[in-house]
Amino acid sequence: MDLIPAPRSCRWAPSAPHDRLTPRTRLEARPGTEGVARWLRATLGAATGLPFPDGNGGDDDRVVLAVDPGLPPEGYRLVVDGRARRIEGGGAAGVFWGAQTFRQLLGADALRRAPVRPAHAWTLPPVVVEDAPRFAWRGVMLDVARHFLPKDDVLRYVDLLAAHKLNVLHLHLTDDQGWRVEIERYPRLTEVGAWRARTKWGHRASELWDDTPHGGYYTHDDIREIVAYAAERHIRLVPEIDLPGHSQAAIAAYPELGNTDVVDTAALSVWDTWGVNPNVLAPTDHTLRFYEGVLEEVLDLFPARTSPFVHLGGDECPKDQWRASPAAQARIRELGLAGEDGLQSWFIRHFDRWLAERGRRLIGWDEILEGGLAPGAAVSSWRGYAGGVAAAEAGHDVVMCPEQHVYLDHRQDGGPDEPVPIGYVRTLEDVYRFEPVPPGLSPEAAAHVLGAQANVWTEVMESRSRVDYQVFPRLAAFAEVAWSTRLPADPAARDFAGFERRMAAHYRRLDALGVQYRPPGGPLPWQRRPGVVGRPIDGTPPNV
Structure with a gap:
């Protein structure tokens, strides 16, 4: 039935006829499923034109949502057998994922926002689907710092994740090129840090510039809306505030955060190009207090029930300024640290303790392993598998997101038409x-692998359509990897031809959702970027 991701078990109910939804079809929401019912009525009602009134008992023309504690928390059972249609889950999340499968069974038009066929045309095959996810962490990192995505685009991506049974949205909110979350006690972070005068067009080696000022940020209420919208769809948010590197936007807003004894930080502006920036935070008590203030507001905006993890970056922190700074060297001696690497670890350990005292867990890119980690910290393994293996063997939880496999900014084909080709060739099959x-x-150690995450870095993705092109259809393949227990652990044994056949139906779903994906035959003329320099490389990291 072309379901994506593939369920654990899907079997026909041979004695039952195809089932038809009608204007009389009621929606029965048993205790614990009220939020799923609200979502299902709003989305499926809009697509079908059917009202799905409340109701229970009586005839069998109803859809029943129920919690069955005997199922796994995110597991579900969906039954269409000629009697009442039932979607049962181990918890509300399981019922929700079952409802997503129910929507797929109705056909691609069930994913639209308004009816395109008559109300009597909605039929369901007689099936029993039983399913549960392989991993608890099925994530996507969306970089809104390099190119800002307005709030409505983020909400749209929440829906796209939910349609693929992905349950973590990691928002990369700060970087050298922009600060994207309002912090009321430090207003210059968005007054200054959220805007850059121009933007490098293409790879940093390109001679092209977009001279249009670029920026934007999310207000407190924007963040609260995103968090609530995601929670209704059983998606957790992971906010990322990057430190001590990737911090030029913050230093441009508050120059005292930088290494003022070796750099004229007052002359810095929000960075307008790509790569690894040399301007890093100064290792002072003032810097610690400043970021504690930032994080106090972040924790308030992202409550623990929906955001148990807070990502603090910790990656690509050049040490040159610390080596040259008398103040930084004095700090190293005062704290008895093992050089500049120890100074970076000192930053991370401080905020690991600070977050733990407030009931949260720190997660960071795998560089945070350098210098050792507190037991509760988790690692995003991006530089291949090695960091994740080391972390898991040391007893740390790990999210696997190696750039060689699941960096979706990397080009999808080796041909010359890929728009701003960056990095490794990573096809749908890869x-x-x-x-x-x-x-x-x-x-x-394997028990410490929480799951997997696809990362979407937006240096060369200046719009929603460019993000769509890079992310899809590969996100459908990633979703199956993260969810399906049917996939063999040996990648070579996976039935990619079967997946491609199911993708023929899934492309129609993406069309219904308005996704501007990369077609199987290559980019359409308006998806190309002729003359814009990328970095098409093989075998070496792209380091945009």
Whole structure:
């Protein structure tokens, strides 16, 4: 039935006829499923034109939502057998994922926002689907710092994640090129840090510039709306505030945060190009207090029930300024640290303790392993598998997101027409054959692999349509990898031809959702970027 991601079990109910929804079809929401019913009525009602009134008992023309504690928390059972249609889950999340499958069974037009066929045309096959996810963390990192995505685009991506049974949205909110979240006690972070005068067009080696000022940020109420919208769809948010590197936007707003004894930080502006920036935070008590103030507001905006993890970056922090700074060197001696690497670890350990005292967990890119980690911290393994393996064997939880496999900013084909081609060639099949648990990992260490995440860095994605092109259809393959228990652990044994056949139906779903994906035959003329320099490389990291 062309379901994506593939369920654990899907079997026909042979004695039952195809089922038809009608204007009389009622929606029965049993205790614990009220939020799913609200979502299902709003989305499926809009697509079908059917009212789905409340109701229980009586005839069998109803859809029943129920919690069955005997199922896994995110597991579900969907039954269409000629009697009442039932969607049962181990919790509300399981019922919600079952409702997503129910929507797929009705056909691609069930994903539209208004009816395109008559109300009597909605039929369901007689099936029993039983399913549960392989991983608890099925994530996407969306970089809104390099190119800002307005709030409505973020809400749209929440829906796209939900349609693919992905349950974590990691928002990369700050970087050298922009600060994207309002912090009321530090207004210059958005007054100054959210805007840059121009933007490099293409790879940093390009001679082209877009001279249009670029920027934007989310207000407190925008963030609250995003969090609530995602929670209704059983998606957790992971906010990222990057430190001590990737911080020029913050230093441009508040120059005292930088290494003022070696750099004229007052002359810095929000960075307008790409790469690894040399301007890093100064290791002072003032910097610590400043970021504690930032994080106090972040924790208030992203409550613990929906955002147990807070990402603090910790990656690509050049040490040159610390080596040259008398103040930084004095700090190293005062704290008895092992050089500049120890100074970076000092930053991370401080905020690990600070977050733990407030009931949150720190997660960071795998550089945070350098210098050692507190037991509760988790690692996003991006520089291949090695960091994740080391972290898991040391007892740390890990999210696998190696750039060689699931960086969706990397080009999808080696041909000359790819728009601003960056990084490795990673095709739809390459993503489908990604395996989050490295071979040879001990069973104890493998239990620390929380799941997987696809990362979407937006240096060369200046619009929603460019993000769509890079993300889809590969996100469908990634979703199956992260969800489906049917996939063999051996990537070579996976049935990619079967997945491609199911994708024929899934492209129609993406069309219904308005996704401007990369067609199987290559980019359409308006999706290309002729003359814009990328970095088409093979075998070496792109480091945009």
